[in-house]
Amino acid sequence: MSSMFGASVQRVEDDRLLRGHGAYLDDLGGDALAVAFARSPHAHARITDIDVSAALDVPGLVAIYTYEDLPPKLAEPLPLLIPHPSLTHGRTPYPLARTEVNHVGEPVAMVVATDRYLAEDAADLIDISYEPLPPVVGLGNARQADHLVHEDVPGNVAANAVQKHGDTAAEIAAAPHVLEIDLEIERSASTPLEGRGVLASWDPHAKRLRLWTSTQTSTGVRAAVAAKLGLDLADVDVITPDVGGGFGVKIVHPWPEEVLVPWAARLLGQPVKFTEDRREHFIASAHERAQQHHVTVGFDDEGRILGLDVRFWHDNGAYVPYGLIVPIVTSTQLLGPYKARAYRVEFDSLYTNTVLVTPYRGAGRPHGCFVMERTIDAIAAALHLDRTVVRERNFIQPDEMPYDQGLIFQDGRPLIYDSGDYPALLAKLKELVGWDEFAAAKDAAAAQGRRLGIGLACYVEGTGVGPYEGGHVVVETSGKVKVATGLTSQGQGHQTVLAQLVADELGVRLEDVEVVTGDTRRFGYAVGTFASRTAVMSGSAVTLAARKAKEKAIRVAADALEVSPADLVIADGIVQVKGDPDSGIALGTVAVLSNPLRYAFDEAAKAATQFAGGDISRPPVAPDDEPGIEGRAYFSPVRSTFAAGMHAAIVETDPDTAEVKILRYCVVHDCGRLINPQIVEGQIHGGVAQGVGGALYERMAYDESGQLQNASFMDFLMPYVSEVPQRIEIDHLETPSPLNPLGIKGAGEAGVIPGAAVLAAAIEDAEQILIRSMPISPSDLFELRRAHGQEEALS
Amino acid sequence: MTKPEELHEVAMTVNGATRTARVPARRLLSDCLRHDLGLTGTHVGCEHGVCGACTILLDGAPVRSCLLLAVSADGAKITTVEGLAEPDGSLSAVQQAFTECHGLQCGFCTPGFLTTITAGLRAVPEPTDDQIREMVGGNLCRCTGYQNIVASVRRAAQIQRDRAGRP
Numbered sequence: 001m002s003s004m005f006g007a008s009v010q011r012v013e014d015d016r017l018l019r020g021h022g023a024y025l026d027d028l029g030g031d032a033l034a035v036a037f038a039r040s041p042h043a044h045a046r047i048t049d050i051d052v053s054a055a056l057d058v059p060g061l062v063a064i065y066t067y068e069d070l071p072p073k074l075a076e077p078l079p080l081l082i083p084h085p086s087l088t089h090g091r092t093p094y095p096l097a098r099t100e101v102n103h104v105g106e107p108v109a110m111v112v113a114t115d116r117y118l119a120e121d122a123a124d125l126i127d128i129s130y131e132p133l134p135p136v137v138g139l140g141n142a143r144q145a146d147h148l149v150h151e152d153v154p155g156n157v158a159a160n161a162v163q164k165h166g167d168t169a170a171e172i173a174a175a176p177h178v179l180e181i182d183l184e185i186e187r188s189a190s191t192p193l194e195g196r197g198v199l200a201s202w203d204p205h206a207k208r209l210r211l212w213t214s215t216q217t218s219t220g221v222r223a224a225v226a227a228k229l230g231l232d233l234a235d236v237d238v239i240t241p242d243v244g245g246g247f248g249v250k251i252v253h254p255w256p257e258e259v260l261v262p263w264a265a266r267l268l269g270q271p272v273k274f275t276e277d278r279r280e281h282f283i284a285s286a287h288e289r290a291q292q293h294h295v296t297v298g299f300d301d302e303g304r305i306l307g308l309d310v311r312f313w314h315d316n317g318a319y320v321p322y323g324l325i326v327p328i329v330t331s332t333q334l335l336g337p338y339k340a341r342a343y344r345v346e347f348d349s350l351y352t353n354t355v356l357v358t359p360y361r362g363a364g365r366p367h368g369c370f371v372m373e374r375t376i377d378a379i380a381a382a383l384h385l386d387r388t389v390v391r392e393r394n395f396i397q398p399d400e401m402p403y404d405q406g407l408i409f410q411d412g413r414p415l416i417y418d419s420g421d422y423p424a425l426l427a428k429l430k431e432l433v434g435w436d437e438f439a440a441a442k443d444a445a446a447a448q449g450r451r452l453g454i455g456l457a458c459y460v461e462g463t464g465v466g467p468y469e470g471g472h473v474v475v476e477t478s479g480k481v482k483v484a485t486g487l488t489s490q491g492q493g494h495q496t497v498l499a500q501l502v503a504d505e506l507g508v509r510l511e512d513v514e515v516v517t518g519d520t521r522r523f524g525y526a527v528g529t530f531a532s533r534t535a536v537m538s539g540s541a542v543t544l545a546a547r548k549a550k551e552k553a554i555r556v557a558a559d560a561l562e563v564s565p566a567d568l569v570i571a572d573g574i575v576q577v578k579g580d581p582d583s584g585i586a587l588g589t590v591a592v593l594s595n596p597l598r599y600a601f602d603e604a605a606k607a608a609t610q611f612a613g614g615d616i617s618r619p620p621v622a623p624d625d626e627p628g629i630e631g632r633a634y635f636s637p638v639r640s641t642f643a644a645g646m647h648a649a650i651v652e653t654d655p656d657t658a659e660v661k662i663l664r665y666c667v668v669h670d671c672g673r674l675i676n677p678q679i680v681e682g683q684i685h686g687g688v689a690q691g692v693g694g695a696l697y698e699r700m701a702y703d704e705s706g707q708l709q710n711a712s713f714m715d716f717l718m719p720y721v722s723e724v725p726q727r728i729e730i731d732h733l734e735t736p737s738p739l740n741p742l743g744i745k746g747a748g749e750a751g752v753i754p755g756a757a758v759l760a761a762a763i764e765d766a767e768q769i770l771i772r773s774m775p776i777s778p779s780d781l782f783e784l785r786r787a788h789g790q791e792e793a794l795s
Numbered sequence: 796m797t798k799p800e801e802l803h804e805v806a807m808t809v810n811g812a813t814r815t816a817r818v819p820a821r822r823l824l825s826d827c828l829r830h831d832l833g834l835t836g837t838h839v840g841c842e843h844g845v846c847g848a849c850t851i852l853l854d855g856a857p858v859r860s861c862l863l864l865a866v867s868a869d870g871a872k873i874t875t876v877e878g879l880a881e882p883d884g885s886l887s888a889v890q891q892a893f894t895e896c897h898g899l900q901c902g903f904c905t906p907g908f909l910t911t912i913t914a915g916l917r918a919v920p921e922p923t924d925d926q927i928r929e930m931v932g933g934n935l936c937r938c939t940g941y942q943n944i945v946a947s948v949r950r951a952a953q954i955q956r957d958r959a960g961r962p
Contacts, residue, residue, distance in 0.1 A: 014902075193838075244902070491901025681897075686938045713841045720932055721945065751940075
């Protein structure tokens with residue numbers, strides 16, 4: 001049987017999704033009551049009165065809840081999920097606003113009705129009186145702190161954190177060259193096509209809660225909801241249905257809606273459902289990316305970085321339920337494939353009266369990559385060196401692996417790169433894009449009045465973050481293999497990829513393997529899907545679980561066949577003597593034999609019943625054994641594994657309209673061994689499109705009063721097919737990770753990370769104008785041309 | 796508003812079968828298909844006609860079901876994603892191409908692409924790459940970066956040729 005590992009097999013998910021038979025959150029619970037929220041229209045205000053009387057006459061109204069109605073545990077602020085010693089002023093929202101609202105869209109009252117239209121009618125009729133407070137919008141105002149978001153948080157500073165290795169100040173002071181650079185990235189957001197949603201059903205007889213939610217962590221939601229509702233974990237099932245994209249935003253939990261909906265379902269004794277609409281997703285979920293950075297870098301005549309000091313300011317929005325993950329990732333992943341002799345990074349995480357900020361695909365890495373790569377390009381320009389040469393001179397070399405960057409990563413563990421070959425990646429990229437030949441092409445285009453530019457950007461991505469994932473594999477008596485892992489799927493093809501791994505390990509056909517993710521009824525211990533971790537974590541776990549099931553199957557079959565286990569193999573679902581394919585017994589039959597029976601349920605089961613024979617001197621199930629062919633295993637790596645990649649782009653800028661057109665987009669990528677190359681390339685394609693969106697189109701346009709001016713797909717410019725490169729050219733390098741049994745590294749976020757950096761570099765090369773802030777629209781570029789003229793142009 | 800809403804009877808031919816529903820005048824066709832008729836394959840991504848996930852075929856033409864009122868579709872012939880497969884239950888050329896080319900990831904936008912492309916290939920059975928980008932240019936996908944969707948349309952045209960026995 002050919003190996004499934006490395007094969008671009010078609011996805012097992014596709015058939016149901018293509019027929020319209022997927023089951024997304026709003027496709028469930030047709031009989032459920034519907035929820036709508038009255039949300040704050042103000043960015044910052046005190047609530048002075050809530051009058052629901054006008055809403056009470058709406059037909060179909062079932063209930064209206066405000067903060068006053070919440071029981072004690074629900075009346076507390078929602079949890080701060082990832083505490084950190086530097087997060088000295090962590091603030092999280094109440095499920096329903098208590099006395100103050102801190103961003104437009106914050107939920108104030110919840111309406112339950114027989115139908116969503118009626119629930120919205122009633123929500124509109126709730127009369128909420130506000131006393132507006134001065135809003136803090138944008139990093140400039142947050143830093144200036146003339147006004148405070150939370151009156152007990154001085155300077156709007158949620159956290160200040162420093163990391164360093166070496167004596168950066170001394171290195172910079174002694175360096176022959178020093179540059180100072182200010183760099184800025186604006187807000188964008190995950191923006192999955194399906195928003196958030198939650199459906200809850202309470203069984204009053206069993207006193208159990210069943211919850212379906214469009215989440216990236218079913219076990220996280222279960223723990224949070226159980227705590228808020230005073231239930232034990234065993235009394236709560238959380239099931240993640242098909243999820244219409246996540247990209248980070250759905251890792252946040254519990255959302256206010258995720259605790260309020262099950263609470264109402266229990267109170268009302270009826271299923272209750274909330275389905276987020278598009279405007280709500282813009283103003284009431286989460287954004288990412290806004291940061292300002294000030295870089296001071298000292299380097300030698302060769303362009304080697306001696307001291308790198310980065311001070312940055314992170315806009316965390318109104319609350320910090322997800323802690324400091326994004327700025328910590330920026331702080332640490334900023335270094336990319338490079339070694340600085342000394343590095344110091346300090347950030348402030350600042351409150352603003354805007355939607356909260358939590359990881360969006362890349363999670364701090366795109367900003368870090370932008371800062372580092374812009375810095376390297378500035379060094380190259382200052383020394384009149386080729387940009388690839390400066391990179392080569394600063395690369396960590398393959399023989400230096402594992403390489404300790406001397407910092408603490410987002411998982412609380414040392415930032416030690418496990419593997420990688422950055423010079424080889426750069427060589428591949430230069431070849432793929434034709435780096436050395438570009439100058440001639442650029443000159444030829446210039447002779448025709450066309451402006452072409454080339455840029456490149458490199459990144460290293462910590463993936464497969466712990467603490468652990470688990471897997472369970474059971475062989476049915478039909479011979480089918482059921483696999484479960486606790487983390488969730490949002491379109492990555494986990495059912496396919498995990499089935500490929502189990503089919504290989506167990507020796508069964510791919511079509512006989514069925515994988516379930518994100519269902520606490522099937523697997524109760526899990527962390528979630530984020531940080532490009534599923535293949536590494538759950539892939540390793542289900543492989544180890546399948547290995548255990550295989551060992552058991554071979555042991556049981558060896559008994560039945562009266563041969564040595566060492567002589568048996570499993571192929572195509574048959575346990576057979578090596579070299580004798582006719583000798584075997586089917587895996588399903590082995591499953592029957594493994595479970596000593598009193599009752600025969602079919603013909604095959606008779607073989608396992610009590611009068612069918614066997615050694616009557618031994619107990620039917622040995623003291624150290626269990627019935628069934630099953631394996632359960634956990635994978636918990638000592639630390640993250642580090643993928644890497646490099647992108648290059650060739651752009652053309654229009655001399656008149658300042659429109660930026662991407663002519664070529666090239667990706668070289670190293671995520672270790674590829675399980676399913678077609679799926680990996682699909683992940684890269686999607687990431688690149690989001691990178692292009694973040695570089696050229698997407699921004700959250702808040703006005704000074706904290707109103708999001710573009711909270712719709714009409715105004716928030718997410719790329720259509722017309723905005724993405726017509727072709728994304730991809731080459732792979734495979735340096736296996738030593739940290740997991742499969743030698744793999746994560747791939748999910750890779751495509752997005754260098755987007756802003758590579759396109760800024762290419763535009764700068766075309767325009768000869770410094771690009772320091774992204775995204776950049778044609779009008780931004782036009783203004784840059786006009787404002788900066790040639791005085792800031794590159795020499 | 797204190798009175799229950801007035802309901803209107805609508806009758807449509809959906810995927811070849813006559814379906815009726817009693818709906819308020821303001822009910823969107825997308826909600827009617829999904830919640831009154833139980834055809835949840837049609838997805839709602841924005842409710843303002845921009846994303847295209849809710850695209851259905853109305854009398855053969857691709858339209859945004861979130862921009863139509865159900866009452867206005869009375870008497871119409873509608874095809875949703877559930878009605879795209881071949882009569883024998885096998886995947887249509889467009890559906891088959893999407894799985895071969897990995898043209899979908901989360902699958903949420905996919906029904907709108909499938910209906911749009913089904914109509915597009917009827918109008919232009921042998922599209923150029925520019926025509927393909929024009930064909931799918933009004934639908935949003937956040938997962939695939941469109942590369943494999945464009946490839947899927949190319950492949951679907953080929954499958955249609957093969958199934959029709961054309962060279």
